[in-house]
Amino acid sequence: MDESTELLAVRVAELYYEENKTQDEVGALLGITRWKVGRLLTRAREVGIVRIEIIHPRARRLDVERQLRERFGLKDAVVVPLPADDEEVSPRVAQAAADYLAAVRPVPRSLGVSWGRTLDEVARLLAPGWTVGVQVVQINGGVSLNSKQGTAAQTAVTIAQKGHGQATLLPIPAILEQVETKRAIERDRAVASVRALGASASAYLYSAGVAGASSVHVDSGYLTEADVDELVAKGAVGDVVGRYIDSAGEIVDTALDERTVGIGLDELRAAEHAIFVVAGDAKHDVARAVVTSGLCSVIVTDEATAHALLEETT
Amino acid sequence: MDESTELLAVRVAELYYEENKTQDEVGALLGITRWKVGRLLTRAREVGIVRIEIIHPRARRLDVERQLRERFGLKDAVVVPLPADDEEVSPRVAQAAADYLAAVRPVPRSLGVSWGRTLDEVARLLAPGWTVGVQVVQINGGVSLNSKQGTAAQTAVTIAQKGHGQATLLPIPAILEQVETKRAIERDRAVASVRALGASASAYLYSAGVAGASSVHVDSGYLTEADVDELVAKGAVGDVVGRYIDSAGEIVDTALDERTVGIGLDELRAAEHAIFVVAGDAKHDVARAVVTSGLCSVIVTDEATAHALLEETT
DNA sequence: GCACAATCTGCTCATCTGAGCAAGCACCCC
DNA sequence: GGGGTGCTTGCTCAGATGAGCAGATTGTGC
Numbered sequence: 001m002d003e004s005t006e007l008l009a010v011r012v013a014e015l016y017y018e019e020n021k022t023q024d025e026v027g028a029l030l031g032i033t034r035w036k037v038g039r040l041l042t043r044a045r046e047v048g049i050v051r052i053e054i055i056h057p058r059a060r061r062l063d064v065e066r067q068l069r070e071r072f073g074l075k076d077a078v079v080v081p082l083p084a085d086d087e088e089v090s091p092r093v094a095q096a097a098a099d100y101l102a103a104v105r106p107v108p109r110s111l112g113v114s115w116g117r118t119l120d121e122v123a124r125l126l127a128p129g130w131t132v133g134v135q136v137v138q139i140n141g142g143v144s145l146n147s148k149q150g151t152a153a154q155t156a157v158t159i160a161q162k163g164h165g166q167a168t169l170l171p172i173p174a175i176l177e178q179v180e181t182k183r184a185i186e187r188d189r190a191v192a193s194v195r196a197l198g199a200s201a202s203a204y205l206y207s208a209g210v211a212g213a214s215s216v217h218v219d220s221g222y223l224t225e226a227d228v229d230e231l232v233a234k235g236a237v238g239d240v241v242g243r244y245i246d247s248a249g250e251i252v253d254t255a256l257d258e259r260t261v262g263i264g265l266d267e268l269r270a271a272e273h274a275i276f277v278v279a280g281d282a283k284h285d286v287a288r289a290v291v292t293s294g295l296c297s298v299i300v301t302d303e304a305t306a307h308a309l310l311e312e313t314t
Numbered sequence: 315m316d317e318s319t320e321l322l323a324v325r326v327a328e329l330y331y332e333e334n335k336t337q338d339e340v341g342a343l344l345g346i347t348r349w350k351v352g353r354l355l356t357r358a359r360e361v362g363i364v365r366i367e368i369i370h371p372r373a374r375r376l377d378v379e380r381q382l383r384e385r386f387g388l389k390d391a392v393v394v395p396l397p398a399d400d401e402e403v404s405p406r407v408a409q410a411a412a413d414y415l416a417a418v419r420p421v422p423r424s425l426g427v428s429w430g431r432t433l434d435e436v437a438r439l440l441a442p443g444w445t446v447g448v449q450v451v452q453i454n455g456g457v458s459l460n461s462k463q464g465t466a467a468q469t470a471v472t473i474a475q476k477g478h479g480q481a482t483l484l485p486i487p488a489i490l491e492q493v494e495t496k497r498a499i500e501r502d503r504a505v506a507s508v509r510a511l512g513a514s515a516s517a518y519l520y521s522a523g524v525a526g527a528s529s530v531h532v533d534s535g536y537l538t539e540a541d542v543d544e545l546v547a548k549g550a551v552g553d554v555v556g557r558y559i560d561s562a563g564e565i566v567d568t569a570l571d572e573r574t575v576g577i578g579l580d581e582l583r584a585a586e587h588a589i590f591v592v593a594g595d596a597k598h599d600v601a602r603a604v605v606t607s608g609l610c611s612v613i614v615t616d617e618a619t620a621h622a623l624l625e626e627t628t
Numbered sequence: 629g630c631a632c633a634a635t636c637t638g639c640t641c642a643t644c645t646g647a648g649c650a651a652g653c654a655c656c657c658c
Numbered sequence: 659g660g661g662g663t664g665c666t667t668g669c670t671c672a673g674a675t676g677a678g679c680a681g682a683t684t685g686t687g688c
Contacts, residue, residue, distance in 0.1 A: 010370045017366050018376050022644060035668060044368075052331050053357075053365045056324045062332050200657065336674060349638060352676065 009044040012037050017050060030168050043077040057083070057092060058099065060277060066297060072291045075273070076100075078300040089302050091248065093279035094121035097205070097300040102130035104203060104273060110135040112263065113159060114241045115142060115152035116216060118232045118277050119207055132161045132183035134165035139198040139206070140144020140241040140262025141174035159205075169195050175222040176241045185261065203273035208286040211244060212238040231256075238286030239264065242293060269294050276300070284308040323358040323527035326351050331364060371397070371406060377618045382605075382613060385624060389587075389611040390414075393620040403616050407593035408435035411519070411614040416444035418517060418587060424449040426577065427473060429456060429466035430530060432567035433521055437472040448479035453512040453520070454555040454576025455488035455552045476569065484508050488556045489536040490573045499575065512577055522600040525550040525558060532581075545570075552600030553568050554579065554609060561599065563607020583608050591613070598622040 004009050008030065015026040015039050023041070026033040044050045054107045061079040068077035078100050101111075101122070111134055142152030153169050156223070160167035167170060172191065176182040185191055209215050212233050217223040217239070228236075231253060235246035244252045251257045251265070268274050276296030278287045287305050290296055315513030322344065329340040330351070337355070343347040358364045382391035392414050394406045407610040415425075415436070425448055427433060450473050450607070456466030467483050474481035488506065490496040499505055516606075523529050525546050531537040531553070545567060549560035556574050558566045565571045582588050592601045601619050604610055 006370070007372055010368060010373055013368045014374060014376055017368065033668065036666095039666090042646085047372050049368060051367045051369055053367070054327050054331065054363060055365055056320070056363050058321055060322055060328060062328055065636075225655085303409060338674075347638060348675085350636090353636090356676090 006047075007042045009047075009049055010031075013044045013050045016041060021105070025175045029202040037159040047204045049149070058095065059105070059191065059304070060096070061303055064303060064310070067310055068291075072153070072292075072299075073292070075297040077298065077306075079306045080302055082303045089304075090118065093277060093300060093302050094118060095125045095147060096124040096274070097122045097277040098130070098301055099158055100275065100298070101205060102127055104275075106202075107131050108134065108201070108203035108273065110137060110201040110203075110204075111159070111163075111199065112137050112139040112198045112204040113156050114138075114140050114206035114262075115155045116207050116209060116281065120151060120155045123155045123162075124279060126159060126162045128162045131165070132162035134160060135197070135201075136163070136167040137159035137194065137198045137201055138163060138168065139204065141170055141172050141260070168194055170198070170262070172261055173222065174220075174261060175217065175256070176261065179255075179258045182259050182261060184192040189255070192198060195263075199267055201271075203275065204263075204268060204271050205269075205275045206241055207277045208283060208290055209239045210282050210286060211238045214240070215240075222250055225267065227256075236314075237289050238283065240286070240290060241268070245286075245289055245293070247289050249295055265295060268296070271297065273297060278305055280305070281308075319354075320361075320363070322346075323361075323363055326354045327358045327364045329337045330355060330622045340484045343500045353547065358371050372409065373563075375617055378617065378624070381624055382620055386605050386613075387608075388605070388613060390613040391612065391620075392508070394616055396617045403618075404432065404435060404593040405439070407410065407591060407614060407616050408432060411589065411591040412440040412444070414589065414614055415519060415550070416441055418533065418589075420516075421445050422448065422515070422517035422587065424451060424511065424515040424517075425452045425473065425477075426451050426512045426518040426520075427470050428452075429469045430456050430523060430578075432523050433519065434465060434469045436519070436591060437469045437476075440473060440476045442476045442485040443478065445477040445479070448474060448477035448617070449511070449515075450474035450477070450479060450481040451482040451508065451515055452482065453515070455484055455486045455574070458512075482508055482511055484512070484576070486575055487536065488575060489547035489570070490575065493569075496575060509577075513581055517589065518577075518582060518585050519589045519591070520555055520582075522597060522604055523553045524596050524600060525552045529553070531556075541570075545576075551603050552597065554600070554604060555582070559600075559603055559607070561567045561603050563603045563609055579609060582610070585611065587611060592619055594619070 006278050011030060012026055014020045015029060016023060021029070023034045023037040026035045041050070045052070059081055061081055063080045065077040068074060068079065078096045080096045083089060113136060115138070136156050138152065147274055153171065156167040156168055156169060170191070173184055176185065186195065211228060213225050213228065215228055216222070218225055218228055230246050234252045235251040236244040237247050238245065240261050243257055243265060246252050274296045275298045276290055277300045279302050281304060284305055288299065288309055291299060325344060326340055329335045330337060334553060335343070337348045337351040341351045355364070360368070361536070373395055375395055378393045379391040392410045394410045397403060397406055427450055429452070450470045452466065452470045467485065470481040470483060483612060484505070486499055490499065490505065500509065525542060527542065529538050529542055532539055532542055545558050548566045550558040550566040551561050552559065554574050557571055557579060559579070560566050588610045589612045590604055591614045593616050595618060598619055601615065602623055605613060605623055
């Protein structure tokens, strides 16, 4: 578009968008036909002279969502625009996840949830009465070795309460020290029934952790920093429902995995609704692993993460 | 607009503006009628959920312009949006003034110009061939006591050259030391004819200076800092074509004014096209004086100045 | 509980707008 | 100069849209 056309386009855009004149009037005013006015407006929008923005905390990036769906064969994707303030990213994503959950159709009768800071936020932001009579099941062992004890349970309970339903907890350690102990525990009737309930949930909601010193597993004492370093050395990018995966979405350390209580990755992969919530730049790698390996059917994330996933040169 | 309506509006806006669906389609998708969709869009625009911006260096603020015209009874007003960079303000305003000048109809046969940094910029940015055969006349005495000598002439000459016309200069001091000298000079045939030419110009283009130590008059030696301080004490807010005025647009110091060479303020007030160019926060006060006292019929300025003028609680 | 006002809703209709098309035009290569 | 080739222009026409209206709904004060 050359200089003078551009100037004309600006003039046209002003009269049309700011003065609310019709294309006809603008044309008459500037001595051009209304078709030319229409075309100039189209170009002005394309070129970026005219920018139309939707400014709202709950706004989404539908174009990016479509790309994600197509690229990774997802059932759905929710992408929230990046707020000006970094601090705002995770609340926005959590809010979006809460909104999404409340809008899932058919309404999930039972919901399998993992736990963590992200999910906790989702639970907090969920609208009271988001559904009626939901059965919430914890799908992986909860933290119980340290002070934050109870957060895992809290998340599930909050989601259940707000959905006028009830929560079924899995109040056992996330990772056990001996494979035998784990097997023994899983044979326990109570535990087994919770596992069964979890396995048959009509939807799953979970997040992912980054493999690093700040991992909840280190924080809560299940793993040492050295353990995590080793996992990273073996290619771990993060954990999903307590299980560490590499960039291909494969279990990194089968021995460790054998000691981990909770739903298996294959069960997630087979699920109808596996809603994955991730926010923040640190989680780009895990997010990519999850998405490319088909661990989720729905992703809820922020724009930066979405772009990181799409920029892949695959 | 309550929470849920707002959310709906966002959803509607996204589908309509980002996904380019028709209002009908959006309605079908969200289970509402197309009229409701239309109304939600209107509201979303009003409330600011949807913002339509025109991003271009030559863009203008037509709504503000209208307010200025109505409020001060101006024939016309040009307001440019504030660029992100403060440095950019005066070039933008100058560009707008140049554009405006080139577009004035009927085309001015003779143009009276003052001088200064602003006008110099306008001259530089004026498009070559902006008109044909214009007669440019300097309307107030030029700087001639210091190194910047010649800028005043330069401005007029540039404007004339680019308009394929010729410039008539007023190569005498802006302010003389004795009233008698001033009177004598004005009686000079050559000078008188220039003054007459200036008085009969079909349009005027000028700016204003701020009364302060940084004034061109101090800079060029016509006045001392003490002189200016005294003027300020008497209520001066700035100068227009070399004449210091107070906030009411009245001459502050008649004795000084008597020694000032050039067009009189009343001649400006009576002019058909008196185009006043001002940019920058420092000039809000002078701008207000000029505009409220009817010294100009057209103002070209930046958004901040325009708002300052309008915010007046009059 | 009732009447009134204010708002909201779905509608008709006139107007506005974009898709698609054929003619017009500039540019380019021979 | 001739004959493409690709872009621009003005047009038709169908579909999209907003103004204005009457009935429905909600809220409010008595």
